[in-house]
Amino acid sequence: MTLLLKGGRVVDPSQKLEKKVDLLVEKGKVAGLGKIQAKKTWQVIDASGWIVAPGFVDMHVHLREPGREDKETILSGSKAAAAGGFSSITCMPNTQPVNDSEAITRFILERADRAGLVNVFPAGAITKGLQGKELAEIGEMVKAGVVAITDDGKSVENNQIMRRALEYAKIFDIPIIDHCEDRQLSAAGHLNESAVSTRLGVPGISRAAEELDVARDTILSRITGGRVHIAHLSTQESLSWVRQAKKQGIRVTCEVTPHHFTLSDEDIKDYDTNYKMYPPLRTPSDVKAILKGLSDGSIDCIASDHAPHTRLEKELTFEEAANGIIGLETAVPLAWEFLIRRKIVSVSRLVELFSTNPNRILNLGRGTLKEGAIADITVIDPDCEIIVDVKKFKSKSRNCPFHDWRLRGLPVMTIVKGKIIFRRDTKV
Amino acid sequence: MPLREKHLLGIEELTLDEIELILNTSRSFREISTRPIKKVPTLRGKSLINLFYEPSTRTRSSFEIAAKRLGADSINVNVSLSSVTKGESLIDTGKNLQSMNPDIIALRHSSAGAPHLLAQYCESVCIVNAGDGMHEHPTQALLDALTILDHKKELEGLKVAIVGDIAHSRVARSNALLLGKMEADVWVCGPPTLIPMEFESFGVKVTYHMKEALEGADVIMMLRTQRERQSDVFFPSVKEYFALYGLDTKKMGWARSNAIVMHPGPINRGVEIDPELAEAGYSVIFEQVANGVAVRMAVLYLLLGASEEPGL
Numbered sequence: 001m002t003l004l005l006k007g008g009r010v011v012d013p014s015q016k017l018e019k020k021v022d023l024l025v026e027k028g029k030v031a032g033l034g035k036i037q038a039k040k041t042w043q044v045i046d047a048s049g050w051i052v053a054p055g056f057v058d059m060h061v062h063l064r065e066p067g068r069e070d071k072e073t074i075l076s077g078s079k080a081a082a083a084g085g086f087s088s089i090t091c092m093p094n095t096q097p098v099n100d101s102e103a104i105t106r107f108i109l110e111r112a113d114r115a116g117l118v119n120v121f122p123a124g125a126i127t128k129g130l131q132g133k134e135l136a137e138i139g140e141m142v143k144a145g146v147v148a149i150t151d152d153g154k155s156v157e158n159n160q161i162m163r164r165a166l167e168y169a170k171i172f173d174i175p176i177i178d179h180c181e182d183r184q185l186s187a188a189g190h191l192n193e194s195a196v197s198t199r200l201g202v203p204g205i206s207r208a209a210e211e212l213d214v215a216r217d218t219i220l221s222r223i224t225g226g227r228v229h230i231a232h233l234s235t236q237e238s239l240s241w242v243r244q245a246k247k248q249g250i251r252v253t254c255e256v257t258p259h260h261f262t263l264s265d266e267d268i269k270d271y272d273t274n275y276k277m278y279p280p281l282r283t284p285s286d287v288k289a290i291l292k293g294l295s296d297g298s299i300d301c302i303a304s305d306h307a308p309h310t311r312l313e314k315e316l317t318f319e320e321a322a323n324g325i326i327g328l329e330t331a332v333p334l335a336w337e338f339l340i341r342r343k344i345v346s347v348s349r350l351v352e353l354f355s356t357n358p359n360r361i362l363n364l365g366r367g368t369l370k371e372g373a374i375a376d377i378t379v380i381d382p383d384c385e386i387i388v389d390v391k392k393f394k395s396k397s398r399n400c401p402f403h404d405w406r407l408r409g410l411p412v413m414t415i416v417k418g419k420i421i422f423r424r425d426t427k428v
Numbered sequence: 429m430p431l432r433e434k435h436l437l438g439i440e441e442l443t444l445d446e447i448e449l450i451l452n453t454s455r456s457f458r459e460i461s462t463r464p465i466k467k468v469p470t471l472r473g474k475s476l477i478n479l480f481y482e483p484s485t486r487t488r489s490s491f492e493i494a495a496k497r498l499g500a501d502s503i504n505v506n507v508s509l510s511s512v513t514k515g516e517s518l519i520d521t522g523k524n525l526q527s528m529n530p531d532i533i534a535l536r537h538s539s540a541g542a543p544h545l546l547a548q549y550c551e552s553v554c555i556v557n558a559g560d561g562m563h564e565h566p567t568q569a570l571l572d573a574l575t576i577l578d579h580k581k582e583l584e585g586l587k588v589a590i591v592g593d594i595a596h597s598r599v600a601r602s603n604a605l606l607l608g609k610m611e612a613d614v615w616v617c618g619p620p621t622l623i624p625m626e627f628e629s630f631g632v633k634v635t636y637h638m639k640e641a642l643e644g645a646d647v648i649m650m651l652r653t654q655r656e657r658q659s660d661v662f663f664p665s666v667k668e669y670f671a672l673y674g675l676d677t678k679k680m681g682w683a684r685s686n687a688i689v690m691h692p693g694p695i696n697r698g699v700e701i702d703p704e705l706a707e708a709g710y711s712v713i714f715e716q717v718a719n720g721v722a723v724r725m726a727v728l729y730l731l732l733g734a735s736e737e738p739g740l
Contacts, residue, residue, distance in 0.1 A: 316518070
């Protein structure tokens, strides 16, 4: 089928393009950009007033399948991703069983294929069972389709094993995604250690728990030449380490989550467990530093760290509740509201953060709308507005602190390999 | 004038007027406990459930006695023997107890915010925080204030030194808040490992040196070193801790001659306080316990919306 997106503003940093042009999609590929006359048999979509961008990637998602299908499945997570404007997602390996083998990787890809919505690119474990002891069969997993390795939810505690992993991953040129957390420092804590944790009487997590691992990773990356990607970076000092490492030519990249640039620990009210996640919400000055990093280019991408949990795991005291919030369906409008409308970044920079850069980091062979490219496309309506209602999420879970927030800049269409997999009812 | 809030979750939520109301009401109730027949019918027909997820001798019996002296029924839910061990959540337990129509639940829990959670889900019961994690212990701070005021004219300008394990202490937080509201000159003192980050934000002065904390102090409040909460190493040994922060006769000499010594109990004799001192003339530890009953009577009475006069 042939599809013509007419009159949208095409924003594609990969070809430094930002202008109002028509975009033609044929046989799953981008077939043309420019002033294009529609033919009768084509499906024509009026995209005037909309942003047309290469498909967005959320490179940090927990799909929970296999093992915790009560929280999310590959199908429900794919639906949530599509509705959130993502054409591709990377799912973390901390499932039950852990994705530390070719078999589990194949299972995930099969389920994703059956869902037939977004591209699912699994991340495999660095170590068997996420135990931090022996390397998983990384080569086998890469052959099956993993695009990165990570022990997400934990960091690899043993420096020697982390070093070996960085060296070994060079064979496949895949990044190691590190959840930076020194667990000896963070063990007893539940939120950022600050005046807020002191007032609430909840044991705090020192920012040093994250920063030590960020520093270690940049050092090991320099020694080994391996690529390291810092997951959900959250403090000003972590960012300084990354910035400094980049200046020295170290192969380090990083992502931040929308909650870390929209909320701080001071927003935690009444022990609401929807404000509990790792890394914890930091101070307002960290939020400010992250906003700066987003605008000056030192942060590479935005990823949601979509972490579904059931009510049972969240309707507890703050100290007992599970870590994490869902984010697939709010990431793009939060970024639009807080970064574009507040003039922190340009639209083109936003597309880099959501598409160009994660595609480059993970080598997905996408992230561009050049002629002949795979037609993965995200369409945003800057004026489309919603009041977030967690009950309307496609995700199976509801653990989200943004309920009732008014957000603008919604994804209205998600296209994967030329096929419209999500369309929001907006224009009548 | 009643209390504004339905629950007593912490000192943080109380106004100055409310604190004074509770203290005055406590004073008027104190006399009941000295009568030959220690019971009035004020809260007859009301019931209190003590829901305690942590061991407690003083607080639990104090709530129970307070309820009984006012004619209310009180029930202790022994958590280790109840459904909790079968995995029932706090919310479910709360909702089940609520179905039996009690008027008040006094909750002690090892997690901060547990009473707030219970209050959200159990709308028809008043929740009293009887200690939540490292957060607050409001009735303790109220009984401490009552005890200080039995010995000192006013709290304003009084130098109060709170000494010991500040980090794990809900008593320290509630007291810092209450004494701060009353404009006392509050000092906290302990090893840096046991003082939480930015504790100055409570409006108190922080020192690691006993001499600075105790010099000219009117009130010395010794805290328990909560060994059961400490999962890692905060000081090298009890001997060294006592040498630096334990209260003995020599350190007592730095305080004002009419200073009083307080302790929320239970005391680790020889760890934070010289056993001799705990029983010396300036120790008001047992007065604190006695005042605990009066304060809890006042809290129960005020929360249950009893009309203007106590009607003794």
